[in-house]
Amino acid sequence: MLKKNVLVGQSGGPTAVINASLCGVIQQGIAREDRIGTVYGMIHGIEGFLEGWYMDLKAELSLEELERLRVTPAAYLGSCRYKLPEDLAAEVYPLLFTKLEKLNIGFFFYIGGNDSMDTVSKLSRYGQKIGSDIRFVGIPKTIDNDLILTDHTPGFGSAAKYAAATVREIVLDSSVYRQKSITIIELMGRHAGWLTAASVLARQEKGDNPALIYLPERPFSLEQFACDVEKEFQRRRSVVVCVSEGIADSEGVFLCEYGEEKLAACMGKERAAVKDSQKEEALLDNFGHKMLTGCGKVLERFARERFGVKVRSIELNVSQRCSGMLASMTDIEEAQKAGQVGVDFALNGETGIMVAFVRDNQKEGYDLAFASVDVDQVCNQEKTVPLSWISESGNDLTHEFVDYALPLIQGAVFPPLMDGLPEYLIRR
Amino acid sequence: MLKKNVLVGQSGGPTAVINASLCGVIQQGIAREDRIGTVYGMIHGIEGFLEGWYMDLKAELSLEELERLRVTPAAYLGSCRYKLPEDLAAEVYPLLFTKLEKLNIGFFFYIGGNDSMDTVSKLSRYGQKIGSDIRFVGIPKTIDNDLILTDHTPGFGSAAKYAAATVREIVLDSSVYRQKSITIIELMGRHAGWLTAASVLARQEKGDNPALIYLPERPFSLEQFACDVEKEFQRRRSVVVCVSEGIADSEGVFLCEYGEEKLAACMGKERAAVKDSQKEEALLDNFGHKMLTGCGKVLERFARERFGVKVRSIELNVSQRCSGMLASMTDIEEAQKAGQVGVDFALNGETGIMVAFVRDNQKEGYDLAFASVDVDQVCNQEKTVPLSWISESGNDLTHEFVDYALPLIQGAVFPPLMDGLPEYLIRR
Numbered sequence: 134m135l136k137k138n139v140l141v142g143q144s145g146g147p148t149a150v151i152n153a154s155l156c157g158v159i160q161q162g163i164a165r166e167d168r169i170g171t172v173y174g175m176i177h178g179i180e181g182f183l184e185g186w187y188m189d190l191k192a193e194l195s196l197e198e199l200e201r202l203r204v205t206p207a208a209y210l211g212s213c214r215y216k217l218p219e220d221l222a223a224e225v226y227p228l229l230f231t232k233l234e235k236l237n238i239g240f241f242f243y244i245g246g247n248d249s250m251d252t253v254s255k256l257s258r259y260g261q262k263i264g265s266d267i268r269f270v271g272i273p274k275t276i277d278n279d280l281i282l283t284d285h286t287p288g289f290g291s292a293a294k295y296a297a298a299t300v301r302e303i304v305l306d307s308s309v310y311r312q313k314s315i316t317i318i319e320l321m322g323r324h325a326g327w328l329t330a331a332s333v334l335a336r337q338e339k340g341d342n343p344a345l346i347y348l349p350e351r352p353f354s355l356e357q358f359a360c361d362v363e364k365e366f367q368r369r370r371s372v373v374v375c376v377s378e379g380i381a382d383s384e385g386v387f388l389c390e391y392g393e394e395k396l397a398a399c400m401g402k403e404r405a406a407v408k409d410s411q412k413e414e415a416l417l418d419n420f421g422h423k424m425l426t427g428c429g430k431v432l433e434r435f436a437r438e439r440f441g442v443k444v445r446s447i448e449l450n451v452s453q454r455c456s457g458m459l460a461s462m463t464d465i466e467e468a469q470k471a472g473q474v475g476v477d478f479a480l481n482g483e484t485g486i487m488v489a490f491v492r493d494n495q496k497e498g499y500d501l502a503f504a505s506v507d508v509d510q511v512c513n514q515e516k517t518v519p520l521s522w523i524s525e526s527g528n529d530l531t532h533e534f535v536d537y538a539l540p541l542i543q544g545a546v547f548p549p550l551m552d553g554l555p556e557y558l559i560r561r
Numbered sequence: 562m563l564k565k566n567v568l569v570g571q572s573g574g575p576t577a578v579i580n581a582s583l584c585g586v587i588q589q590g591i592a593r594e595d596r597i598g599t600v601y602g603m604i605h606g607i608e609g610f611l612e613g614w615y616m617d618l619k620a621e622l623s624l625e626e627l628e629r630l631r632v633t634p635a636a637y638l639g640s641c642r643y644k645l646p647e648d649l650a651a652e653v654y655p656l657l658f659t660k661l662e663k664l665n666i667g668f669f670f671y672i673g674g675n676d677s678m679d680t681v682s683k684l685s686r687y688g689q690k691i692g693s694d695i696r697f698v699g700i701p702k703t704i705d706n707d708l709i710l711t712d713h714t715p716g717f718g719s720a721a722k723y724a725a726a727t728v729r730e731i732v733l734d735s736s737v738y739r740q741k742s743i744t745i746i747e748l749m750g751r752h753a754g755w756l757t758a759a760s761v762l763a764r765q766e767k768g769d770n771p772a773l774i775y776l777p778e779r780p781f782s783l784e785q786f787a788c789d790v791e792k793e794f795q796r797r798r799s800v801v802v803c804v805s806e807g808i809a810d811s812e813g814v815f816l817c818e819y820g821e822e823k824l825a826a827c828m829g830k831e832r833a834a835v836k837d838s839q840k841e842e843a844l845l846d847n848f849g850h851k852m853l854t855g856c857g858k859v860l861e862r863f864a865r866e867r868f869g870v871k872v873r874s875i876e877l878n879v880s881q882r883c884s885g886m887l888a889s890m891t892d893i894e895e896a897q898k899a900g901q902v903g904v905d906f907a908l909n910g911e912t913g914i915m916v917a918f919v920r921d922n923q924k925e926g927y928d929l930a931f932a933s934v935d936v937d938q939v940c941n942q943e944k945t946v947p948l949s950w951i952s953e954s955g956n957d958l959t960h961e962f963v964d965y966a967l968p969l970i971q972g973a974v975f976p977p978l979m980d981g982l983p984e985y986l987i988r989r
Contacts, residue, residue, distance in 0.1 A: 143737075147733070147734050147737050177738070205733070206730055206733055207730070207734045207736075208737040211736075211737055211739060212737040212738060213738065214738070294982070297982055298886055298983065299880055299884075301982060301983070301985070302635070302880060302883045302884055302885060302886075303878075303879055303880070303883070305575070305633070305635035305883060305987070306575050306634070306635045306879050306882070306883040308635070308639075309575050309635055309636040309639055309640040310605070310639070310640060310642070311605045311609065311639060311641070334980070335982070337979075337982075337985065338987075341987075447878045447879065448878070450876070450877070450878070451731055451735075451875065452727055452730060455730045455731070455733060455734040456727075457730060458726055458730075458886070459886060459887075461981065539980055539981070542980075542981040542982070543980075543981040545975075545978065545981075550973065551765075552762070552967055552970075552971075553722060553970040553971040553972065554722070554725055554729060555726065555729070557729070557733060557765065559733070559765060559769075
């Protein structure tokens, strides 16, 4: 059988394990040299590839470098946020397929989230239309854990572990003084609260902080929040609150969009004029998503005015998605395996699919199998936290969530150290 | 010889290793049971002790718990920000000494920074005045590394390691897209730039990001900043900038205090009116320090307007001081030793002193000795980064700083894990 080459790319926001999946694709590409020639990597995803940017990963990476790639966070190949046109008659499609033919590509892998699966879907549909035999396979990744038809997504476990470990440390930090205080921790998550939910794992014992956890799956009410905090103050001096960036009220207005006027009204006050400068502008990214920021700050102002105690808000930053030193080994291994399995699926002739995780809930422990699912069904859908996993009070998670998330954060990573710091693999 | 008891407390902001020093004091207290009865811990520092809050650490902590205490961040005993009156005739002094006598305290240890050394100084001076034989010893700690008469302070090494590791990961994260971008990382440091300087260690190879590093030791100019960024864009797409929260211009105005008007003027623009709501208010803490926040946001707005590229600012949060999982083992061991040595000094009859670190610069490798220094000379002084360690351009560090800081971040910590997360020792 004539050998064909692999083309693999990374797209969307970085995670701690997107390179582990890349590593898995390369390793399986090497292992299956009976069918696969070389493994090319797109530099800056499909956008860079269209401009002729790619590299020969099999030739350029040593085995030692592959090992380092596996534990290096962010996106080794570079990423993009490039949306292919809806219209399959657009001229970019033949242009792209000509480039694929030139490199003798037989297997195309795209590691990414929702929007990347949209790319896989369009390419496989166009390929089908023109009778191409190139196989298009999506390897999932997103810290948001919001892809459907898969038990969870690579990247979530590490982000959850980082969030839980960091919240646990902030809880310690916030409880050193005996004065009453409120600490508000804002975590990533627009519509799906998975990552914020993981902060429940930060509790070392039952009843520990974080006392209150609010997800975007349930409407948020400032009044209820004030009641909840009031109640917590009856049993503790330091109240730590975790919120998703995307919490919104019952009318669907994001907390981070609350302007001065609205906030003043919520505080039961009249203010002379609305200050335009204080209105948060909701920007749109290339995919039309609202770019949110700042609900922590809104809550901080509200809580300070309402309770008159020390209030601090902390926005967990990009380390949530790119911390390599606090990554979950389970997550890294699963992400790597997803890449390997993706190659196997493609070699078996599958196309237009995404690699999915299937958890065996019958077994005692945690056991994971891999399946292929129709990528058309995955893209542009969003999986949120089941409402039944959120406590009735709306400010906590049930044990079902804990049982679900705990296996995903197990195992520590030890990247090779140089001068006391991790030595990551960087494309030069 | 009649046995006396130890009283130990923690004060000021938490660090990753303040508990390692506490552990050292307890361990040495146990080891020297020929002279020491028990080891009491003040709960919430001197403020809590004055209200009768203390615990018997020797009786209450098992050896296994002591080992966990050593690697637990924040302040196990709780902390305070309590300033003793300048006037030694104030009534709090006899009140406090009566309490000390009642507990048969012979040795008093206070683990803290600048302000805590001020407490040690006052207590030892009062003790001298009344002819007390209680010995007062300060154990240094501060992530700011700004205490004089000591080579460095416990807490700095871990904070530096966290900062360097995190900046390295943010650098990876910020370089995944090919679009031009500026990433501004704001680190802790009001007047001393030690921690921000440590971000130079994030460079994996010469020439890597962070490209620009600004400390409060040198006056900051927005115009020079713009020139520096412009120059960097000639050689890279992604420019990562690290700044201390306390950078100020040549007139001494903190960047974070720049209001709309000033910023507009710097951008060469006239605006109709000054928006009061945008003026940052500089709050004062109990010790009269200005509480700063937000120079990263000011720079973000300036850079976005000036360069028209993607700009993001990231404020490294309290994890800088309380990350136990990224702590430096060298730092933990030195902090522990500082506690042990402090007990030895006190047993030798020394009082009114602080334990200091002395580096042997003659030796090839890194070697540390311990000394006692007059606490009166330490308190209310500040050690800043030598100007000769800042590059002439004012936006980088010289190799002298690297040689100084690198030994302090060596060695990794492995706190005991429970369900994938560190199991810290928490006072219940």
